[in-house]
Amino acid sequence: MASASALRLSEISPLIVQSEIRSMSVECDRMGGVNLAQGVCDTGVPAPVAERALAAIEQGHNIYTRLDGIAVLRDAIAQKALRYNGIHADPESEVLVTSGATGAFYAACLALLNPGDEVLLFEPFYGYHANTLRAQRAVPVAVPLENGNWAIDFDRLRRAITPRTRALLINTPSNPCGKVFTREELAQIAAIVEEHDLIVFTDEIYEYFVFEGAQHVSFATLPGMASRTITISGLSKTFSITGWRVGYLIADRSVLGTIGYFHDLTYVCAPAPLQHGAAAGLVALPDEYYQAMARDYQSKRDLLCGALTRMGLTPSIPAGAYYVLADASRIAGANAREKARTLLAATGVAAVAGTAFFAEGRGENLLRFCFAKREEDLQRACDLLGKL
Ligand SMILES: Cc1ncc(COP(=O)(O)O)c(C=O)c1O
Structure with a gap:
């Protein structure tokens, strides 16, 4: 067996930590919640x-x-x-x-x-x-x-x-x-x-x-x-x-x-x-496939942004992709990671700490929600958010 000192990690290893997205997903699975943390995109394959x-x-x-x-x-x-x-x-x-x-x-x-x-x-x-x-x-x-x-x-x-x-x-x-x-x-x-x-x-x-x-x-x-x-x-x-x-x-x-x-x-x-x-x-696949997909995601965006707005988690309405950054000021927690965990514990909805997308010290008041979800799961997440 190699000695412990031989198993030194490379100098860059400490910079590469497990992504917040993965750890929130693990936590969400454990709780049986709705995972809006990861862009898993579990809709059907054409x-x-x-x-x-x-x-x-x-x-x-x-x-x-x-x-x-x-x-x-x-x-x-x-x-x-x-x-x-x-x-x-x-x-x-x-x-x-x-x-x-x-x-x-x-x-x-x-x-x-x-x-x-x-x-x-x-x-x-x-x-x-x-x-x-x-x-x-x-x-x-x-x-x-x-x-x-x-x-x-x-x-x-x-x-x-x-x-x-x-x-x-x-x-x-x-x-x-x-x-x-x-x-x-x-x-x-x-x-x-x-x-x-x-x-x-x-x-x-x-x-x-x-x-x-x-x-x-x-x-x-x-x-x-x-x-x-x-x-x-x-x-x-x-x-x-x-x-x-x-x-x-x-x-x-x-x-x-x-x-x-x-x-x-x-x-x-x-x-x-x-x-x-x-x-x-x-x-x-015809152009209509892509157009229908964009329309479908736009209505999912509107559904999620509506629920976030009602909960006082003011979203920044995205013009594209399938994520929303929302203002998490009203959720308890000293930082964005804690706020994400508070939200998961209170509602069963997983989001990602905004800090995952910013340089050190920024994004602490933001959470990211993903709406690449089946309609019924997204609706359930929106209902659960009401518990906040
Ligand atoms: C901006 C961006 N680029 C790339 C990827 C990953 O793409 P791929 O599955 O093709 O590696 C993602 C997935 O979340 C993404 O958000």
């Missing part, structure tokens, strides 16, 4: 997606695929990217199928960043983005959005740039605040990244979850930006297949091959039969 994946298993598509993914899926992604996003991508050299958007970002960082490189993240941010950077010895630098309306303070963004800044990350629609970046905002960001010659990572996993008048704009479609942008997305949310681990990225051919080698090294490939399922969904 029939063409599930049927093709099952058929692919039976037809023997169970071995490693090409490291950049099967041709039918890369073709389907390139066509979808052109049709929906307006991005031109060659499926042979500019599309990489990955182990979820998570694997895409991990591999892209390995290929493009050096230890100590600073990467700008708008705050509130998705915890995995910050931790992926830390895990690779890069430095996440939070640029706070204006509280409540999530506007960008461009002076603040400029001030955050140092000689070590290498990249900027845009998550639109955003987890956790639901911000959908406008074309005007993206144009101003484009001018800044051009001036400072930065890489841009975009995480567009919620691209189809946009409500009312909001419109999803891909940063890579702004003039001159495609060559410096790594566009990341996936099917986890759109097809309710978070456990399948199928995502992708689109990048300039000059770097895509190397990102692919790093992805191969970490994940080898996305699950082969599930790649077939995802491709079938992209090819078969």
